[in-house]
Amino acid sequence: MNRAMIEAAAARIKGHARLTPVLNAPLLDAIAGRRVFVKAECLQWTGSFKFRGGWAAVSALRGAKGVIAFSSGNHAQGVALAAARHGLPAVIVMPADAPEVKIANTRAYGAEVVLYDRTTEDRDALGARLAKERGLVLIKPYDEPEVIAGQGTIGLEIAEQVQGEALVLTCCGGGGLTSGVALALEGRMQVRPVEPEGFDDVARSLASGVRERNAALSGSVCDAIVTPQPGEITFPLMQRLCGPGIVVSDDEALRAMVLAFQHLRIVLEPGGAVALAAALFREDLPETVVAVASGGNVDPAIFGAALARFA
Amino acid sequence: MNRAMIEAAAARIKGHARLTPVLNAPLLDAIAGRRVFVKAECLQWTGSFKFRGGWAAVSALRGAKGVIAFSSGNHAQGVALAAARHGLPAVIVMPADAPEVKIANTRAYGAEVVLYDRTTEDRDALGARLAKERGLVLIKPYDEPEVIAGQGTIGLEIAEQVQGEALVLTCCGGGGLTSGVALALEGRMQVRPVEPEGFDDVARSLASGVRERNAALSGSVCDAIVTPQPGEITFPLMQRLCGPGIVVSDDEALRAMVLAFQHLRIVLEPGGAVALAAALFREDLPETVVAVASGGNVDPAIFGAALARFA
DSSP states (O other), rough: OHHHHHHHHHHHTTTSSOOOOEOOHHHHHHHHEEEEEEGGGGGGGBTTTTHHHHHHHHHHHHHHHHEEEOOOOHHHEEEHHHHHHHTTOOEEEETSOOOHHHHHHHHHHHHHEEETTTTOOHHHHHHHHHHHHHHHEEOOSSSSHHHHHHHHHHHHHHHHHHOOEEEEEOOOOSSSSHHHHHHHHHOOEEEEEEETTTOOOHHHHHHHSOOOOOOSOOOOOOOGGGGOOOOOOHHHHHHHHHHEEEEEEEEHHHHHHHHHHHTTTTOOOGGHHHHHHHHHOSSSSOOOEEEEEOOOOOOOOHHHHHHHHHO | OOHHHHHHHHHHHTTTSSOOOEEEEHHHHHHHSSEEEEEEGSSGGGTTHHHHHHHHHHTTSSOOOOEEEOOSSSSHHHHHHHHTTTTOOEEEEEEESSSSHHHHHHHHTTTTEEOOOTOOOOOOHHHHHHHHHHHHEEEEESSHHHHHHHHHHHHHHHHHHHHHHHEEEEOSSSSSHHHHHHTTTTTOOOOEEEETTOOHHHHHHHHHOOOOOOOOOOOTTGGGGGSHHHHHHTTHHHHHBOOOOOEEEEHEEEEEEHHHHHHHHHHOGGGGGGHHHHHHSSSSSOEEEEEOOOOOOOOOOHHHHHHHHHH
């Protein structure tokens, strides 16, 4: 895993992923007390940065008959659309109780959705059987070099779009985005991962030096970025390249989501707003911060409730 | 008023206004039954295209001691920020009962807000007195050549960003945006103005050949684009260059706002969503449509209510 892989992914992605804008607003800077730039990956195809990793992985395949992924969220949609645009079949394995809109959207991007029962079926065995029967290649959500390389293209873009010194904050789940961006920006800008309170496996792992696990996997409104533990590939990269992890509360994530609505006119999901929340509400950060706003696939009811509470 | 003025405005605006992205989404195209491109001017500084006209007008001044504008909305904020970035004082005259957040935002962009009582004071007399006393130049919201030229820079960008044939739809109030974009795209793409039902002075004027008035000035959720009648300068331009006006209902505007939230992850105000509403819900349009999404300064309560009804 090296920077050249990110540059190769960038060459394959060019003209296919959106070069998302870096936004800022004087009134947001006033709230933060610093310059806050927002890399608006919510404007990426399928509404999150996951399309980049999906594209990078699919475009690196040679001779595959199709791809398979386990996800009910942003990774599902990113892989589905990337595969469709390569003319490759995609099978997305989702729990049968996943939200209907996510199932429908993934199908609308052209994927075959295979549902399984979380209580009685073994997801991995089901996936392995389908992969073998149909010659499909598994695309993991973060612990996969080409996926990390795809997410890293965001770092190359930030280096072009933001002048001068800045600290980069990323929304962090398994670490694909964080490690890719950190590798892309190595020697140029420091990167720090941001996680929701109570699900700070990466922050704790960076502090202890070993891969720590989250005690639970549900209970945060930032569910899109909750994963069991840092990846085997992503963790050593983050350990080598990143500053200490930052933790924000669910309410801070929701407030950042509302401020992005009011001042940047972009739609973020709570998990996609944690880096912005840190940029706005943490005191011990430098004068200029770039927050990667990683996704905008938010439940309208959650968004409406946050507007009612915080706008 | 000619195309060269738009090109001159574009040269002055370059690096100061945002080159806003053109967004689209496969799932939105599926709903519309056509290709829908959205020029996301809600991502412009101050959240609407009005910053362009403000910048173009302020940057064309020579020797002014400051500027003055009458507005409680997007024009106020656009002029305020444009003036501040030129180091010029701006006075914005607003009714004393304007929403507090609009007064606060306009002040935050560096303007002096002068409030007047709608029932007892004469706004124009107040403005004329201030302008004379302080040597301020009045910047009108649409019937002003440099303002039209500034809004027209959107048309130049669309010509670069969208390949092939397309119909361009604009959200239309007094016609500054519509006439500027139509002039910029003359001979390249046709432009049609879109208005809210019951406030369709431009559509009726284009049909009758004379400047018709709206019967009322309040009562639409699309209040940002309700004006008394087409401008003296903008109307002949629209008459010469534009196709027939299109009218959408308030509910269609709100539904378009919600679909932009869901599929493009941008925040629009209802008046800034009427062009997208026409692109989505009108049948007799060509295969490819570009909708200018003109602004995103929406009341959170209106946005939340629309999500609850239509998401």
